[in-house]
Amino acid sequence: MSKFKSNEERMEYLNNKQNEIALRQEGSLVIDFDKALEEAQEDSISVKFMGKHYLVPSSMPFNFSIFFLRNCYKKVNGKMVVAVPDEHLVKFITMMFGNEFMVALENAKDVRVTMSKVFSSIVPDILGAWGYDIDTGKKDQKKIQTLTQEL
Amino acid sequence: MMDEVKFASTIVIVDSEVVAKITAFNKNTSISEEDVTAAENVIPGTDVLHSEFVSIMVSETANVEGIVIEKASTGMDDGQSELKNAAETGKTVTMRQTRNTGYGYNLTGFFTSYEEAADVSGVYKFKSTFRINTKTEIVPGS
Numbered sequence: 001m002s003k004f005k006s007n008e009e010r011m012e013y014l015n016n017k018q019n020e021i022a023l024r025q026e027g028s029l030v031i032d033f034d035k036a037l038e039e040a041q042e043d044s045i046s047v048k049f050m051g052k053h054y055l056v057p058s059s060m061p062f063n064f065s066i067f068f069l070r071n072c073y074k075k076v077n078g079k080m081v082v083a084v085p086d087e088h089l090v091k092f093i094t095m096m097f098g099n100e101f102m103v104a105l106e107n108a109k110d111v112r113v114t115m116s117k118v119f120s121s122i123v124p125d126i127l128g129a130w131g132y133d134i135d136t137g138k139k140d141q142k143k144i145q146t147l148t149q150e151l
Numbered sequence: 152m153m154d155e156v157k158f159a160s161t162i163v164i165v166d167s168e169v170v171a172k173i174t175a176f177n178k179n180t181s182i183s184e185e186d187v188t189a190a191e192n193v194i195p196g197t198d199v200l201h202s203e204f205v206s207i208m209v210s211e212t213a214n215v216e217g218i219v220i221e222k223a224s225t226g227m228d229d230g231q232s233e234l235k236n237a238a239e240t241g242k243t244v245t246m247r248q249t250r251n252t253g254y255g256y257n258l259t260g261f262f263t264s265y266e267e268a269a270d271v272s273g274v275y276k277f278k279s280t281f282r283i284n285t286k287t288e289i290v291p292g293s
Contacts, residue, residue, distance in 0.1 A: 007169040010220060011162060014172040017218055017274045024272070 045129055047097060047122060050108065054101040060130035064095045073132070082127065082134060084119070093118065096126055163217070163234060164245040170233040171219035171277070173246065178283075183208035211283040212263065215246075218274045219267065232275040238265035246281065253291030260284040 004010045044055040060068070072084045072092065084092050094102045105113060124134040161173035184204040192200045219232040237244050241261050249255035260282040267277035 004220075007164075007167075010169040011160075011172070014162070014169070014218060014220065014274070017272050018172060018174065020272050021218065021270065021274075 045126065047101070047126075049101065049104060050110075052104070054097055054104075056097055056126055058129060061095075067091070067095055068132075082132065089115065096123065159249055159251045161215075161217075161246060161248045163219070164247060165233065165237045165242065168233075170237075171217050173215050173217040173248075175214075175216040176248070177214045179212050179214070181210045182206045183210070211286070213246075213258070213281045213283060214279075215281055216276070216278050218270070219277050220274060232267055232277065234277060235265065235267055235275075238262040238279065243284075247289070249289060253289075255289040257287045257289060258283045258285075259287075 004013065043058040045058055047054045047056055067088075071088050072082055074081055074083055076083075090102065093105065105118065127134055161176055162169050163171035163173065183206070185207045186202065187205050188200050188202045190200075192203050194201050219234040222233045222236065234244075236242075238261075243259060243261055246258040246260075247255065248258065258281070261284075263280045263282050265277065265279040267275045270276050
């Protein structure tokens with residue numbers, strides 16, 4: 001016994017199934033990046049400054065990586081060097097640590113707080129955590145000097 | 152190269168019941184010819200004949216793909232579609248093609264090849280070659 005009473009019902013059933021199949025095929029071509037982001041566990045790196053903790057993502061954020069690769073990561077004499085152009089110093093710190101941290105730096109009365117100190121003390125650690133190691137050995141002190149000289 | 156014709160709807164009817172919907176349709180037409188060259192076909196000033204053929208038969212087939220309703224279970228479920236029965240027995244079926252305007256064709260014939268596979272959605276998908284024996288126009292409102 002057929003489950004359909006009329007040809008109209010049969011056509012409606014077939015149309016629905018065709019749409020269902022089309023949607024499924026369409027769905028199978030979609031990679032759900034939103035879902036992947038929801039599932040991603042994001043830890044933070046805590047940076048302590050003037051007694052306050054500032055959280056930095058444990059992985060390099062996409063917008064920072066674009067900025068970093070375009071402006072600060074260059075090949076010099078066959079080696080990849082991190083060099084932040086003067087005009088991007090503020091943007092670099094703000095994008096890495098957040099605006100609140102940048103404001104705290106600006107308002108710091110302590111004369112020991114300098115741009116080179118920021119770049120030699122904490123930036124290498126963050127970049128290291130993000131996969132761009134700047135070693136702390138003598139060899140790399142030179143690299144950091146290169147970095148700070150460009151500051 | 153075959154042209155793919157898209158219709159608003161193409162359905163397959165067996166024993167007055169809609170059993171399938173066509174999702175792809177490619178029609179092939181072949182014409183058989185006969186040599187009727189005779190003495191009067193001689194090229195003037197030569198002894199050479201210019202061949203003359205006439206068409207004697209037009210054949211139409213269509214390569215079609217679609218989805219088909221699962222066969223109503225009567226007794227043992229042999230897991231096949233309603234259309235497969237028709238294909239396996241060489242039964243005459245009708246394909247009704249209609250355009251958005253309501254005009255179209257009823258194509259009557261039988262399947263010369265047929266293969267199908269069950270789909271998870273509860274219908275079968277099929278591919279087949281359909282021999283078109285007769286073609287009648289559908290005129291809306293008539």
